[in-house]
Amino acid sequence: MSRTQKQIVTIGFDARLSGQRHAGIGRYIENLLIELIKITPDFVKLIIFFHDQGQEQAVRAHLKNQMKYQAVFVPIRHYSLAEQFEWPRILKHHKLDLLHVPHFNIPLLYQGKIVVTIHDLLWHEQIGPDATTLPVWKYYFKYLAYRVVTNHALVKAEKIFVPTQAVGKILTQYQSAVRKKTIVTYEGISQPFSLVHEKLVTDPASASQKPFKPFLIYVGSLYPHKNINLVLQALKSLDNLTLKIVCARNVFMQRTQEKVAELDLEDRVEFTGYLDDEQLIKNMQSALALIQPSKSEGFGLTAIEAMAVGTPVIASSLPVFKEIYQTAPLYFHHDKPHQLIQVIKQLEDKKTRSKQIKIGLETVKKYSWQTVAKTILDHYLSVIS
Numbered sequence: 001m002s003r004t005q006k007q008i009v010t011i012g013f014d015a016r017l018s019g020q021r022h023a024g025i026g027r028y029i030e031n032l033l034i035e036l037i038k039i040t041p042d043f044v045k046l047i048i049f050f051h052d053q054g055q056e057q058a059v060r061a062h063l064k065n066q067m068k069y070q071a072v073f074v075p076i077r078h079y080s081l082a083e084q085f086e087w088p089r090i091l092k093h094h095k096l097d098l099l100h101v102p103h104f105n106i107p108l109l110y111q112g113k114i115v116v117t118i119h120d121l122l123w124h125e126q127i128g129p130d131a132t133t134l135p136v137w138k139y140y141f142k143y144l145a146y147r148v149v150t151n152h153a154l155v156k157a158e159k160i161f162v163p164t165q166a167v168g169k170i171l172t173q174y175q176s177a178v179r180k181k182t183i184v185t186y187e188g189i190s191q192p193f194s195l196v197h198e199k200l201v202t203d204p205a206s207a208s209q210k211p212f213k214p215f216l217i218y219v220g221s222l223y224p225h226k227n228i229n230l231v232l233q234a235l236k237s238l239d240n241l242t243l244k245i246v247c248a249r250n251v252f253m254q255r256t257q258e259k260v261a262e263l264d265l266e267d268r269v270e271f272t273g274y275l276d277d278e279q280l281i282k283n284m285q286s287a288l289a290l291i292q293p294s295k296s297e298g299f300g301l302t303a304i305e306a307m308a309v310g311t312p313v314i315a316s317s318l319p320v321f322k323e324i325y326q327t328a329p330l331y332f333h334h335d336k337p338h339q340l341i342q343v344i345k346q347l348e349d350k351k352t353r354s355k356q357i358k359i360g361l362e363t364v365k366k367y368s369w370q371t372v373a374k375t376i377l378d379h380y381l382s383v384i385s
Contacts, residue, residue, distance in 0.1 A: 244272055
């Protein structure tokens with residue numbers, strides 16, 4: 001469809017999971033929406049469905065006077081029965097030409113055209129009571145519902161956006177027919193990190209010369225697949241280092257705190273709670289490195305953000321990380337704490353640290369929310385036509 005056509009088309013965007021309180025998915029939605037709204041053509045009526053006004057205000061704060069959308073507030077909780085029965089009626093009322101659901105949780109009864117973003121198929125692979133804090137009966141009921149909804153999303157979606165080629169490959173293992181409609185859209189870095197990055201690329205030496213303190217920083221949730229226990233095991237053998245855990249969620253927090261106590265590391269592990277971007281950047285730039293120890297991941301945005309502000313990265317050697325981070329981090333096997341200890345010691349060398357910082361600053365240049373938004377908008381219009 002040509003962008004000069006006068007026919008008005010209506011595109012809906014499910015933003016009920018927008019915002020930093022919803023971790024990686026929330027950051028994805030918020031950053032994508034900010035750029036998408038900026039480039040929405042006049043013949044597109046963009047309706048954004050927020051859960052609450054705070055989410056809309058967070059997006060609007062970055063837009064100045066570019067209010068090219070209609071906000072609709074839908075206080076329907078994700079993964080709920082209301083999402084499956086009430087939500088489709090609301091969507092039908094708005095007579096959408098296309099709906100973008102940026103997660104797997106599509107309403108099964110909705111009959112209109114849909115595109116989805118599948119960030120990963122983690123819960124297809126991380127199965128069992130150890131992967132949840134729910135009672136066993138409730139976990140298996142929700143797991144069954146997850147598989148039904150996800151499989152329906154893969155079949156029904158006109159286009160499936162994935163953050164990496166690695167995730168796209170996993171999708172085809174479960175549904176080979178999705179290969180032709182899967183689109184890789186790498187993520188980007190938000191404005192606070194981008195502004196710091198712009199300054200550092202003009203003078204990369206200033207990043208490597210910046211003084212750091214002997215601590216590692218971890219940013220993310222504490223689900224078992226995030227593999228924070230391996231970092232704690234390595235920390236036990238590194239008397240000169242401490243660890244800061246930046247985690248906005250309480251899921252699995254208690255288990256991690258119990259593990260810290262078991263290893264007698266209470267004085268060397270700090271749980272910071274939620275940090276805003278300014279605080280997070282300050283902590284990242286003060287750290288020896290950001291640690292990304294996951295056993296499974298869809299993209300790994302926190303390490304890209306760390307590279308953008310001149311912080312070296314240590315990461316597990318997952319295919320997805322090597323696809324995104326390339327040679328910027330020092331890698332270790334996610335089941336081998338002795339390898340992690342070795343790469344930490346390598347990074348304490350000033351020349352090695354300086355080299356990895358420079359590579360990271362260059363690597364980040366290819367990741368842009370503007371590019372993501374343009375690609376996705378083009379596919380919206382191709383689906384509608």
